[in-house]
Amino acid sequence: MLALAETWLDLPRRAIPAPRALRTARQLRPHEVDDLVAGYRDGQRVRELAAQFGISRGTVGQHLRARGIETKPPGLQPDEVPEAARLYRAGWSLARIAEMFGTTDYTVRAHLRSAGMQMRRPYERVV
Structure with a gap:
């Protein structure tokens, strides 16, 4: 144990990190x-x-x-989910639907999945 402590003195100074300056909340x-x-x-x-x-x-x-x-942007209302699902089946992207309803694509996706909708793969097109 003492031998280990003696080797600490041999360490270069830059190996020991300098303490960080503390910041106070503005x-x-x-x-x-x-x-x-x-x-x-x-x-x-x-x-x-x-x-x-x-x-x-x-x-x-x-x-x-x-x-x-x-x-936080407003979520998709329950009565709007059927319309969002219809638009998604028609080929609209989640981002486009989200823009229409004033929410995020993640919110639209979550509501559509909860409603049992099968999601397309990324960049998959509806023919």
Whole structure:
């Protein structure tokens, strides 16, 4: 054990990592939160706002939710699933259907699979 400890002194200095500088969370002032909310309502993305204000995307979401703004796109409503399935059978892509209903392609896919729809392979065409 002592022999092992003696070899530590032989290690080059650069082999020992330097301690990381600690970062503290940046607190936004109330007028900055107002600017953040206004930017989101004007169409800026959460990622852009996080970079602009020097905070994480999660913190942007927390500020928006605190102001009553939901950042997740609305899901596909149960009464919309049959129409989405009809469009998918007609050859529409999941992305195109999602754009029509204002949601994501992952949401459309999940609802169609739950309804028993067989998914096409990627780039498979409907003839």
